[in-house]
Amino acid sequence: MVDGRLEVKPHPDDPDPNQIIDNFPAALRHRARITHPMVRKGWLENGPGPDQMRGRDEFVSVSWETALDLLAAELRRVRDVAGPGGIFGGSYGWASAGRFHHAQSQIHRFLTIACGGYVGSVTSYSSGASQVLIPHIMGDYEGLTKRNVTWEQVAEHTDIVLAFGGMALKNAMVAGGGVSRHVERGAMQQAADRGCEFVLASPLRADLPDEVGATWLPCVPGSDTALMMALVHTLVVEERHDRAFLDRYTTGWPIFERYLLGETDGLPKDAEWAAPITGIAAADIVSLARRLAGKRSLMVVAHALQRAEHGEQPVWMGMVLSAALGQIGLPGGGYAYALGAIAYYGRRTNDVPIPTFPQCRNPIRDYIPVARIADMLLHPGETYRFNGETRTYPTIKLVYWAGGNPFHHHQDLNRLRQALAKLDTMVVHESAWTATARHADIVLPATMTLERQDIGASSNDPLLIPMHAVANPHGQARDDYAIFADLSERLGAGQAFTEGRTVREWLVHLYEPTRQALAENGLPAPNFDAFFESEGLVLPQKPDDGGYLRAFREAPDTHPLTTPSGRLEIYSQTIASFGEADCPGHPTWLGQPYVPSAETPYVLISNQPRTRLHSQLDFGDHSAAAKHHGREVLTMNPQDAAKDGISEGDILKLSNARGACLATVRLSEGIRGGVVQLPTGAWYDPEDPREEKPLCVHGNPNVLTRDIGTSALAQGCTGQLTTVRIERFNNPLPKLRAFEPPEEFLTPSER
Numbered sequence: 001m002v003d004g005r006l007e008v009k010p011h012p013d014d015p016d017p018n019q020i021i022d023n024f025p026a027a028l029r030h031r032a033r034i035t036h037p038m039v040r041k042g043w044l045e046n047g048p049g050p051d052q053m054r055g056r057d058e059f060v061s062v063s064w065e066t067a068l069d070l071l072a073a074e075l076r077r078v079r080d081v082a083g084p085g086g087i088f089g090g091s092y093g094w095a096s097a098g099r100f101h102h103a104q105s106q107i108h109r110f111l112t113i114a115c116g117g118y119v120g121s122v123t124s125y126s127s128g129a130s131q132v133l134i135p136h137i138m139g140d141y142e143g144l145t146k147r148n149v150t151w152e153q154v155a156e157h158t159d160i161v162l163a164f165g166g167m168a169l170k171n172a173m174v175a176g177g178g179v180s181r182h183v184e185r186g187a188m189q190q191a192a193d194r195g196c197e198f199v200l201a202s203p204l205r206a207d208l209p210d211e212v213g214a215t216w217l218p219c220v221p222g223s224d225t226a227l228m229m230a231l232v233h234t235l236v237v238e239e240r241h242d243r244a245f246l247d248r249y250t251t252g253w254p255i256f257e258r259y260l261l262g263e264t265d266g267l268p269k270d271a272e273w274a275a276p277i278t279g280i281a282a283a284d285i286v287s288l289a290r291r292l293a294g295k296r297s298l299m300v301v302a303h304a305l306q307r308a309e310h311g312e313q314p315v316w317m318g319m320v321l322s323a324a325l326g327q328i329g330l331p332g333g334g335y336a337y338a339l340g341a342i343a344y345y346g347r348r349t350n351d352v353p354i355p356t357f358p359q360c361r362n363p364i365r366d367y368i369p370v371a372r373i374a375d376m377l378l379h380p381g382e383t384y385r386f387n388g389e390t391r392t393y394p395t396i397k398l399v400y401w402a403g404g405n406p407f408h409h410h411q412d413l414n415r416l417r418q419a420l421a422k423l424d425t426m427v428v429h430e431s432a433w434t435a436t437a438r439h440a441d442i443v444l445p446a447t448m449t450l451e452r453q454d455i456g457a458s459s460n461d462p463l464l465i466p467m468h469a470v471a472n473p474h475g476q477a478r479d480d481y482a483i484f485a486d487l488s489e490r491l492g493a494g495q496a497f498t499e500g501r502t503v504r505e506w507l508v509h510l511y512e513p514t515r516q517a518l519a520e521n522g523l524p525a526p527n528f529d530a531f532f533e534s535e536g537l538v539l540p541q542k543p544d545d546g547g548y549l550r551a552f553r554e555a556p557d558t559h560p561l562t563t564p565s566g567r568l569e570i571y572s573q574t575i576a577s578f579g580e581a582d583c584p585g586h587p588t589w590l591g592q593p594y595v596p597s598a599e600t601p602y603v604l605i606s607n608q609p610r611t612r613l614h615s616q617l618d619f620g621d622h623s624a625a626a627k628h629h630g631r632e633v634l635t636m637n638p639q640d641a642a643k644d645g646i647s648e649g650d651i652l653k654l655s656n657a658r659g660a661c662l663a664t665v666r667l668s669e670g671i672r673g674g675v676v677q678l679p680t681g682a683w684y685d686p687e688d689p690r691e692e693k694p695l696c697v698h699g700n701p702n703v704l705t706r707d708i709g710t711s712a713l714a715q716g717c718t719g720q721l722t723t724v725r726i727e728r729f730n731n732p733l734p735k736l737r738a739f740e741p742p743e744e745f746l747t748p749s750e751r
C-alpha cells in the first residue's frame with residue numbers, strides 16, 4: 001500500500017509481465033463489492049420454493065447471525081426431505097490463486113462433512129470433450145497437457161509448429177494457482193530466431209504473436225477436422241506419412257485410412273474436398289503437408305476447438321495427424337494438445353507436493369458432466385448419455401456456489417435463468433455483485449485474495465508464494481472458511497470441519513508435506529514462519545523428460561499407454577461400442593455445425609478475454625479501459641462492416657433465437673470475413689430483468705451461445721462458437737447497471 005492506495009507489481013524475475021493484475025487496485029473497494037449478507041425478499045417472505053422472481057427481485061440486508069441461521073435451517077430441511085443428493089455442490093469455477101482459501105475445496109469439504117455430501121460435477125468448461133476422449137485414445141489427460149512438450153523443447157528442437165487455434169499470448173498470462181514467469185513469448189521468439197516455421201490455422205491472426213512471423217491460414221471456424229484430414233490425405237497419397245510409426249505405435253490405422261481415402265463412403269478427404277469447407281485453398285493445404293513431413297513437427301490444438309459441437313473430432317484428428325507425421329514422443333515434436341492455452345502447460349512439473357486443502361470423499365456418487373447444469377434442473381429424472389453410460393438427472397432442491405460464476409461460464413443464459421427458477425433455494429458466496437449473486441436467494445459476502453493470508457502454488461510453477469493480507473475485509477465480508485466453519489458449527493460438525501485450526505494453523509499444516517519432502521530430498525526446508533516471511537520458495541522440478549509419450553516411444557512394450565490397446569487409438573473399439581449416435585469409432589467429419597444463414601449470417605467466436613480472467617474483476621481499471629462506452633468490444637472485418645454499413649465505434653446489437661446483447665465494434669483485417677469475435681467476461685446486464693429474453697446491454701456472449709453438449713460421448717461445453725445476426729443499434733444507449741448495487745440493496749443505515 002502506498003499512501004492508502006494499493007500498488008501492484010509483477011514478480012521482479014518475470015520476463016513478460018501481464019497487465020491483468022492492474023484490475024486489482026480499483027476493484028478492492030469498488031461499489032460492486034458485496035458489503036453485507038443479503039436475502040432475496042421473496043424467499044425471506046415466502047420461504048424456499050420455485051420462483052420466477054429469482055434475478056428479478058429485491059434484496060434485504062440481514063445480519064450474519066440471521067443469514068447463517070436461515071441457511072443452516074434450510075440445509076437441514078433439504079437434507080431431511082431430499083437427502084444430500086438434493087444439493088448440487090458442483091460449484092464450478094476458477095476462484096482465486098491461494099491454495100487454502102480455494103473456494104471449490106472449501107465448499108466441497110463443507111458439504112461433505114456438514115451436509116452428508118452433494119451431487120457434484122465432472123470434467124470442466126475448459127476441456128470437457130478432451131478430458132473424456134483422451135483417456136480412450138491416448139491415456140492420461142493430465143500428463144498429456146502438463147508433462148509433455150515444453151517451451152524449452154520448442155525453443156531448442158522444433159522445426160515447424162502448426163497451431164490450430166494458435167497459442168495466443170493473452171491466454172498464457174494466467175494459470176490456476178498463479179504463475180511467476182511468463183516464458184511463452186521468449187520461447188517462441190527463440191524458436192523463430194533459430195529458423196522454426198510457425199503456421200497458424202485460426203480465424204484470428206492475433207492467436208500467435210507477431211514476433212514469430214507465422215503463416216496465417218484464416219480457416220473457417222469449426223472446420224479444423226477437415227483441414228487435418230486433408231493434410232493426412234496428402235501425406236498418404238504422396239507416401240510421406242510415417243508408416244513404421246503408425247504400425248508400431250497405433251491401432252486402427254487401416255480402418256481410418258479406408259475412410260480417409262473414401263473407400264468406405266466414396267468421398268476422399270483430400271485437399272480439394274477440404275478447400276470449400278475450410279476456406280483454405282487446396283494448393284495451400286498440399287504445400288503445408290509437404291512442409292510438415294520429414295521434420296521435427298509439432299501439432300498444437302487449442303482447447304477452444306473442442307469447446308464446440310463435435311469438439312472431440314479435432315482433438316482426435318490432431319493426434320492422428322501427429323501420428324502420421326511420426327514425431328510423437330520426440331523432443332519438441334508430436335502432439336502438444338493445448339500448449340499455450342494456460343501458463344501451466346509446457347512447463348516442468350514440481351518434484352515435491354504443493355499444499356492442498358483436503359476436500360474429503362463425497363459419499364454421494366451421483367454427478368453430472370459439468371456443462372449439463374441447466375439440463376439437470378430443467379429435466380430431473382430424465383436420462384442422458386455420457387461416456388458410454390445412460391445416466392439419470394437427479395432432482396435438485398438447493399444449489400450452493402462458491403468461487404464460480406455460471407452467468408459467466410454457462411451457455412444460453414436466458415435458459416439458465418429458467419432452470420434456476422425451478423430451485424427451492426440458491427446460495428452464493430461472492431465478493432462482488434455478479435449476475436450469479438443477483439440470481440441467488442442467500443448472498444454471503446466473501447473476502448478477496450488481497451484480504452487474507454494464503455499460500456500461492458501450482459504444480460507446474462517452481463515458486464511457492466507467501467500471500468499476505470494487504471487490506472482489511474471489505475464491509476462485513478468474511479472468508480469462505482469462516483463462513484463454512486460457522487455453518488458447520490450450526491449443523492453440529494464444527495470441529496470436524498475446522499479440525500480446531502485457525503487459518504494460520506491450517507497454512508502451517510498444509511505447508512508441512514512440502515517442507516517434509518524438501519527435507520527428505522536434502523534441500524533447504526525452511527519452517528513455515530521463515531517461508532512466510534520470505535519472498536517465496538523455489539521448489540525443485542522434475543527433469544524435462546517428455547512424460548509418458550517419450551517413455552512410450554522409447555519402449556512401447558514396457559511403457560504402454562493406459563488405453564485399452566496400450567497404443568494410440570486411431571480407431572477406438574470402446575468408443576465404437578458406445579454406438580455411432582454417441583460418437584463414431586474414429587475421427588470423422590460430421591459436417592459443419594456453424595453454418596451462417598440469412599437470419600444469422602455471422603459466425604461468432606467468444607474466446608477468452610485479454611484484459612481479465614474470465615469475468616473476474618471486470619469492474620477493475622484494466623478491463624474497463626478496453627471497453628467503449630462501457631460496452632464490450634466486438635472485432636469485425638472491415639469488408640463485412642462496409643457491406644453492412646457499420647463503422648468503427650458503432651454500437652451494435654447481436655442477436656439470434658436465444659437472446660441479444662449490445663457491443664461496440666472495432667474493425668480489423670486480422671479476422672476472417674464472415675466471422676466476428678466478442679470475448680467472454682462482460683457481466684450479464686439485462687436491460688429489463690423481468691423479460692424472458694432481456695437485452696444484455698453490456699456484451700456477454702453467453703446470451704447467444706447454445707446450451708448443448710459437444711456430443712453424447714463427452715457432453716462438453718460448446719460456448720466458443722455460434723451464429724448471430726448483427727445490426728446497428730440506433731436507440732438511445734441503455735444505462736449500464738452491472739456494477740451498481742441497485743438502491744434496494746442498501747441497508748436502512750446506508751440510505
Ligand SMILES: Nc1nc2c(c(=O)[nH]1)N[C@H]1C(S)=C(S)[C@@H](COP(=O)(O)OP(=O)(O)OC[C@H]3O[C@@H](n4cnc5c(=O)[nH]c(N)nc54)[C@H](O)[C@@H]3O)O[C@H]1N2
Nearest residue numbers: 093094095096125126403404405409429446614615616719
Ligand atoms: N461463451 C463461452 N463461455 C465460456 C468459455 C468460452 O470460451 N466461451 N470458456 C469457459 C471456460 S474455459 C471456463 S474455465 C469458464 C470460467 O468460468 P468461471 O471460472 O466460473 O469464471 P470466473 O469469472 O473465473 O468466476 C469465478 C468467480 O469466483 C469469484 N471468486 C473468486 N475468488 C473467490 C473466493 O475466494 N471465494 C468466493 N466465494 N468467490 C470467489 C469471482 O468473483 C468470480 O465471480 O468459462 C467458460 N465459459
Ligand SMILES: Nc1nc2c(c(=O)[nH]1)N[C@H]1C(S)=C(S)[C@@H](COP(=O)(O)OP(=O)(O)OC[C@H]3O[C@@H](n4cnc5c(=O)[nH]c(N)nc54)[C@H](O)[C@@H]3O)O[C@H]1N2
Nearest residue numbers: 126165171201202204221222302303304341607608613614
Ligand atoms: N487472459 C486470459 N487468459 C486465459 C483465460 C482468461 O480468462 N483470460 N482463461 C484461461 C482458461 S480457463 C482456459 S481453459 C484457456 C482457454 O484456452 P483456449 O480455449 O484455447 O482459448 P480461447 O481464447 O477461448 O481460444 C483460442 C483461440 O481459438 C480460436 N478459435 C476459435 N474457434 C476456432 C476454430 O473452430 N478453429 C480454429 N482453428 N481456431 C478457433 C479463436 O480465434 C481463439 O482466439 O485460456 C486460459 N487463459
Ligand SMILES: [Mo]
Nearest residue numbers: 124125126127
Ligand atoms: Mo477454462
